[in-house]
Amino acid sequence: MEQLLLHLRNLGFTEMESKIMVELATKGQASGYEVAKQLGVSRSNVYAALQRLTQQGYVRCGEGEPARYSVLNPEELATMISGRVQASLAYMESEMPRGGPVSPSFYNVEGDRNVLGALVRQLNLARQEIVVDVWREEASLLRNELEQAEMRGVRLLWAFDGGNAATAPYPAWPPLGGELPRSGGRKFSFVIDRCWCMLGMRYEDGTAQAVVTEHPVLVELLLNHFTQEMVLFELEEDMGTELTKRYGERYSRIYSKYVLHDQNGEESEEPDEQAAGQLRPEDDAD
Template identity: 60%
Template sequence: MEHLLQHLRNLGFTEMEGKVMVELAKQGSASGYEVAKRLGVSRSNVYGTLQRLAQQGYLQAGPGEPVRYSVLDTEELTKMISSHLQQSLEAVKAGMPKHQPERPLFFNVEGDKNVLESLARELSQAEHEIIVDIYREEAALLREELEEAEARGVRVLWSCDGADNTPARWMSPSVLGNAGRQGGRRFSFVIDRRRCMLGMRGEPGSAQAVVTEHPVMAELLLSHFAQELVLFELDQDMGAELEGRYGPLYQSIIRRYAGGPS
């Protein structure tokens, strides 16, 4: 019964209203005195509740003295509640002031489920372009959302560290490979060159992300993406020559700026 009463409270009925309606549904019909006696509460509270529910149309009051009340059958009752709720929702939609709430400049998302849901939500709102820098594990989890974006005309550009079995159109691995990678797999998205989401996934429950519309962050991520693809194309054209001069993955250059041994 408590479970049912909780749902009635969620629909806007008071504790007493819910108990009265459930009791009448059990008994078929009853007087105010009988309902009060069965619930073990004062008659004055029950009488006021019965009259209020009857005025709202949820109860029917029979003729005679004492008045006997009955609740609408379940299907009719739920239709009436649904209609009242829909009217309230429409009134809120029409009457709520249109001022847009201010978003914080940066906000954090934590936890694997929350991060993935936030990523999917951001991707679903893209209108023109999505820039993606991601590992193959996250690419697989978000592939459906990104393909849906492409299907509605959004331009999707990829940089994806993947395995040999990753589709070629998803591949544009960084020349720097996994250099500097610590604590998990990094990802970043730039939505419509404005909305950014970047973070890291790794151990279960350790996912974290930052969402922002700060123009400097968008500029940095877009610049990094462009530089990564330029390096990729250079590697495709001159990879053997560059590797011969600087070593595999050009480690002699990377160590110079990453603090490793020269």
């Protein structure tokens, strides 16, 4: 019931109107007095809401004394709401002032639902290219949108980070002071059409945080990181035996030259091994 009321409110109905519509749908038809008594609210508020709903066509008022009201069946209601929403969206899109140029800004997005929602909206707007650096768990949540983008002709470039392949780890940069960073999260980044990007972290408890921007500096950084990751992967795939023969165990420690030391003067532990590859969603996004 609460979910239904929430979605009715999302469609533009007030809380009172939503409750009245659900009550009428449950009873089939009822007088204003009966609805007010069932909901435990004043009759004046109920009659005012019923008048609005009747004028808008969502509720019908029958003849008789007292008048009895009924709501449209779900199919009629959905068709009417959909038509009006689409008409309003089309008008807004064509008539909304576009204004002048806006300087790129950085926006914080909090919460798993908000992060995924922002990604879904932007993926659906992609026209040319999507660059994805993500763990398989997060890729699977967006599989439908990514497949739809590919069907539209959008170019997809993938780097999956699953921590389960024998490639050289990236250096760990321990904090210089203060509390240790929150652990248990999975980093991800998306660059869409080389002008919009999101960089964030999703945690095991279902929470998520991300930064969204169209600033060219961060877009360029993420694209460069992706390129370096893919080039390294390709080199290791093509020259793995030669690299091992030439460098031996030292190859796996090359990154350690660039790892900062913690306050005790000790090197941080090496992170989990990383795997990067250019894959299609149907290969590994299950």
